[in-house]
Amino acid sequence: MEERFFITGATGCIGSWIVRNLVREKISVGVLVRGNAFHRMELIMTPAELSRVTFSKGDITDLESISRAIKDFRANRIVHLAAMQFPFCQADPPLGALVNVKGTVNLFESAKANGISQVVFASSTAVYGPREDYPAGPLRDDAPLLPRSHYGVYKLANEWTARVYWMNDRIASIGLRPYVAYGPGRDQGMTSTPTKAMLCAAAEKPYKISYGGRFGFQYNDDLARIFIMAARKEISDARTFNMGGETVSMPDVVTAIEEAAPSQKGTITYDDTALPFPEEMDNSELVKLLGPLPQTTLKQGVAQSIALFRKALKDGRISADNP
Numbered sequence: 001m002e003e004r005f006f007i008t009g010a011t012g013c014i015g016s017w018i019v020r021n022l023v024r025e026k027i028s029v030g031v032l033v034r035g036n037a038f039h040r041m042e043l044i045m046t047p048a049e050l051s052r053v054t055f056s057k058g059d060i061t062d063l064e065s066i067s068r069a070i071k072d073f074r075a076n077r078i079v080h081l082a083a084m085q086f087p088f089c090q091a092d093p094p095l096g097a098l099v100n101v102k103g104t105v106n107l108f109e110s111a112k113a114n115g116i117s118q119v120v121f122a123s124s125t126a127v128y129g130p131r132e133d134y135p136a137g138p139l140r141d142d143a144p145l146l147p148r149s150h151y152g153v154y155k156l157a158n159e160w161t162a163r164v165y166w167m168n169d170r171i172a173s174i175g176l177r178p179y180v181a182y183g184p185g186r187d188q189g190m191t192s193t194p195t196k197a198m199l200c201a202a203a204e205k206p207y208k209i210s211y212g213g214r215f216g217f218q219y220n221d222d223l224a225r226i227f228i229m230a231a232r233k234e235i236s237d238a239r240t241f242n243m244g245g246e247t248v249s250m251p252d253v254v255t256a257i258e259e260a261a262p263s264q265k266g267t268i269t270y271d272d273t274a275l276p277f278p279e280e281m282d283n284s285e286l287v288k289l290l291g292p293l294p295q296t297t298l299k300q301g302v303a304q305s306i307a308l309f310r311k312a313l314k315d316g317r318i319s320a321d322n323p
Contacts, residue, residue: 004028005231006070008060008107009081010053013185014122014178016040017224018079023049030054030073032066032082040185043312060103067110075114077231080107080121086190089151100154101161108165118172120231123159123240125179125216126152131278138282141242148276159240166238174230174289175240178223179216179281183305184312186220187323191275194253196323197268198302201257202309203320206267209250213274216281217253218245219301222294229290244283248298256302 005022009015010031019041022029033055041050054073058065060082070078082103089096104121111119128139129146147153162173179191186195193210194217200207226243250270258265287293296304312318 001076002028003077004030004073004075005077005079006030006032006073006075007079007081008032008066008103009083009122011037011040012081013040013181013183013187013220014223014227015079015081016044016185017183017220018081018227019053020045020049021221021224021228023052028054030056030069030075032056032058032060032069034059039318040187043184043317044308060106061098063106063109066106067113070110070114070116076116078107078111078116078119079227079231080104080119081227082107083122085188086126086149086151089154090149093150096150097154100151101157104158104161108161108171111171112165112169117170118174118234119162120174120176120227121158121162122227123175123177124152124155125177125242125277125281127156127159127177128152128277130276131274134278138280139242139278140282141240141285162240163238172235173238174233174235175238176227176230176286177240177242177281178218179243179245179277180275181218181220181223183220183301184308191215194250195305197254198257198260198305199309199318199320199323201261201264201268202306203313204261204264205320206264206269207323209253209268209270211275212250212270212272214247214249214279215275215277216243216245216279217248217298218243219296222296225294226286226290229293233290235289239289241286241289242281242283243286244281244293246295246298247280252298253302256298257306259299260303260306
């Protein structure tokens with residue numbers, strides 16, 4: 001069977017990397033797009049690669065447009081990433097619920113209408129509560145879900161929505177919970193400032209990262225590859241998994257940036273306030289399901305990011321004026 005991947009949220013940071021990986025595998029890729037903001041794709045893909053993507057205009061909040069796009073593309077694998085991120089959900093909770101919760105229901109309804117038996121979707125570590133609510137050590141997938149934000153509640157609703165579609169309609173699903181994604185394309189959201197620091201280092205500008213502490217750090221390309229692996233793994237259930245990643249401290253991140261951009265030593269600083277989530281996620285259940293997962297080291301991922309940013313700055317494809 002020819003693989004035909006349909007991606008929502010494809011113009012976002014992880015979505016763009018998923019599309020890039022699939023195109024480079026010569027897999028057919030269709031994407032749902034609402035507007036014309038393709039800058040993340042253009043940052044990491046060539047015009048020739050972009051020409052191989054099938055773009056369908058539509059909105060995740062519009063059931064008819066999603067279902068029609070999936071049908072017209074003849075999709076047989078779906079990765080659902082379309083979402084409104086943390087700070088924007090907090091600023092406009094009704095719109096956040098419309099995009100994140102109704103949008104996910106629309107996606108599952110569209111899968112059902114088109115005879116697609118499995119969906120992969122993005123949840124988030126925001127479904128967990130503050131680190132003090134949990135014991136020390138890596139947090140398991142089955143730890144209590146205690147979200148403290150609208151975004152976390154919406155993602156929790158989506159995890160249960162997926163379970164209901166399995167129970168009632170036998171649509172299987174794999175949900176994945178990223179933590180701090182980084183790398184080219186990660187230009188917005190609560191945890192995006194380490195990537196903005198990498199861009200500023202490439203541009204030889206100072207930057208202050210907005211938080212500190214220890215956290216799971218995950219290179220966009222690795223996350224994309226894991227989503228693709230999950231989409232290719234058939235299961236008979238609805239399960240959600242932590243994605244793990246390398247647990248690092250913010251001083252580790254700054255050191256990696258300085259090693260990749262030695263001239264900027266001392267210009268990248270950070271606020272020492274830790275993120276309001278547990279430090280480390282246990283991804284052992286995901287490894288059991290999918291096998292060994294790609295994991296670019298911190299040093300490699302930061303160096304690759306800064307190298308790509310330098311080239312994009314030189315080509316005029318990106319600016320560090322307002323990171």
